[in-house]
Amino acid sequence: MCWVKSARLPVLRTLTAVTMRAITLIFLLFVFDAVACTCIGNETLDEALNSTDIVFKGVVKEIEVRDNFNKEEYELYKKYLLEIDSSKNIDSSQFITKELYYQIEVEKTYKGRTKNMIVTIQSGIVGADDCKYRFEIGKTYFVFAEYERTGRKFFRRKNIETDACQKNQLYTLKKEKELLKIID
Known part of the structure; x- marks a missing residue:
């Protein structure tokens, strides 16, 4: 037993x-x-105004899909992978992503400098649930955005990005009055 x-x-x-x-x-x-996509806290409109670089009202004119390829990142990562395993066959196509860019015609600026122009905002990668905000062509939005954070200087450049954790929303007169009350 x-x-x-x-x-x-x-x-x-x-x-x-x-x-x-x-x-x-x-x-x-x-x-x-x-x-996969979680925003920490729920910012008030006042907090959102203070935490972003640019706030404006604009109409989405176009959505463009672009290949984004950063040669510097590719070379660094390739070097790193080859140090680990020199037999690897590393191809640059592994570093290309399809990113969504929105052309938005600015109607009114509440914060930052974007007056009377069309800005391009990067917000999303094709086929990914990446916390980016999805805009629709022809609709008017309040856009809360930031300058792209890459360590480069962006004087006179329009590299702007936003995501689902910002206060982006469809335009309404009620929301505009609320926004103006905070600004004044």
């Missing part, structure tokens, strides 16, 4: 270990899916 119990013990341990790994894997898959 004792021999039978001891023979089953390694089998039970193996089954338990495999089951635990499977449960852990399933749990991780669901967790990553659940936290």
Whole structure:
């Protein structure tokens, strides 16, 4: 009787270990899916005004899909990967993403300098749930945006980006009055 119990013990341990790994894997898959895009807190309109570089009202004129390829990042990452495994075949196409750019005609600026121009805003990667705000052509929005954060100076440049965590929203007269009340 004792021999039978001891023979089953390694089998039970193996089954338990495999089951635990499977449960852990399933749990991780669901967790990553659940936290893919999360904004921390819920900013008030006043806080949103203070935390962004540019706030304006504008009409979306065009949506453009562009290849974004950063040669410097590609070279650094390629060097890093080859240090780890010199047999890797690294191709630059792995570093190209399709990004969404919105052409927005500015009607009124509340903060920043964007008057009487069309600005291009990067907000999203094609096929990704990347927390970016999706605009629709022909609709008027309040846009809360920031200058692209890359360490470069953007004097006289229009590199602007926004995301779903900003206070971007469809234009309404009620919201405009609320915004003007805070600004004044």
